[in-house]
Amino acid sequence: TRREGFSTIPNVKWEDVGGLVSLRTEFQLHIVLRIKHPELYKNMNLDTGFLLYGPPGCGKTLIAKAVANEAGANFIHIKGPELLTKYVGESELAVRTIFNKARTCAPCIIFFDEVDALTTKRGKEGGWVVERLLNQLLIELDGADSRRGVYVIGATNRREVMDPAILRPGRLGKLLKISLPGPDDRHSILKTLARGKPIDNDDDLLTIAHKKECENLSGADLAALMDGASMVALEENIYEPSTDALEEKIISDLASLHKNPWTIK
Numbered sequence: 490t491r492r493e494g495f496s497t498i499p500n501v502k503w504e505d506v507g508g509l510v511s512l513r514t515e516f517q518l519h520i521v522l523r524i525k526h527p528e529l530y531k532n533m534n535l536d537t538g539f540l541l542y543g544p545p546g547c548g549k550t551l552i553a554k555a556v557a558n559e560a561g562a563n564f565i566h567i568k569g570p571e572l573l574t575k576y577v578g579e580s581e582l583a584v585r586t587i588f589n590k591a592r593t594c595a596p597c598i599i600f601f602d603e604v605d606a607l608t609t610k611r612g613k614e615g616g617w618v619v620e621r622l623l624n625q626l627l628i629e630l631d632g633a634d635s636r637r638g639v640y641v642i643g644a645t646n647r648r649e650v651m652d653p654a655i656l657r658p659g660r661l662g663k664l665l666k667i668s669l670p671g672p673d674d675r676h677s678i679l680k681t682l683a684r685g686k687p688i689d690n691d692d693d694l695l696t697i698a699h700k701k702e703c704e705n706l707s708g709a710d711l712a713a714l715m716d717g718a719s720m721v722a723l724e725e726n727i728y729e730p731s732t733d734a735l736e737e738k739i740i741s742d743l744a745s746l747h748k749n750p751w752t753i754k
């Protein structure tokens with residue numbers, strides 16, 4: 490099990506992330522280069538807080554880790570809801586501790602997964618516990634000066650329920666949308682996922698990426714398909730599986746795939 494709040498440089502590399510090219514550019518500019526060449530950013534007043542929003546399984550956690558790896562920054566992974574349940578009565582202290590820790594190991598990225606749990610509109614769900622937690626979070630985010638070298642990335646599938654107070658400039662002020670991959674991104678993701686697996690025919694992957702059946706699949710769905718297909722290849726002792734093996738597997742798996750709620754509008 491992962492130790493909550495434990496900081497370390499993640500081992501996810503850029504090449505483990507498929508697609509998401511424009512997001513990558515944004516992070517490169519706003520975090521990676523800034524950490525590597527602080528002198529270039531001296532008099533610029535750029536956000537150090539980001540909100541990644543979009544459907545589940547599209548690589549929010551993955552890209553955040555890759556950014557930290559690329560920047561050589563420490564990474565603190567916090568699950569929003571756990572802050573509320575694991576530290577009952579002490580979640581404000583937990584927030585302070587997280588930021589203190591990040592400062593001592595800067596450059597550091599704090600990743601708040603399911604950040605909406607901490608920031609549902611005040612007075613709505615959650616009540617006073619969430620309200621106090623949110624206030625503490627705002628205090629920490631506002632202390633930008635003492636936050637030097639500390640970047641905060643929040644991730645959510647439910648941006649609409651979030652308190653707008655946290656999305657102001659200077660807080661999680663830079664909003665970055667992440668969407669379900671289109672055919673080209675699916676191809677790129679499949680290529681990424683196929684590395685080291687007994688499936689590596691690029692033409693095949695291209696064909697699959699453009700299949701109608703693959704519309705609306707997230708990166709996580711594609712990863713599940715790829716795992717299934719490589720298991721089949723291994724079981725059947727196929728060292729150079731044909732497209733057909735993968736395709737067949739994908740088509741059959743698609744039927745049983747957990748429906749992505751984002752596709753049901």
Ligand code: ATP
Pocket residue numbers: 505506507508509544545546547548549550551552602644645646678681682707708709710712
């Ligand atoms: P959630 O909102 O459910 O936390 P998420 O957007 O953070 O989802 P990740 O945890 O980053 O999604 O992705 C889950 C898995 O799906 C990854 O570990 C990876 O195997 C695969 N995956 C998703 N997106 C990509 C991508 N763009 N490139 C490569 N793999 C991907």
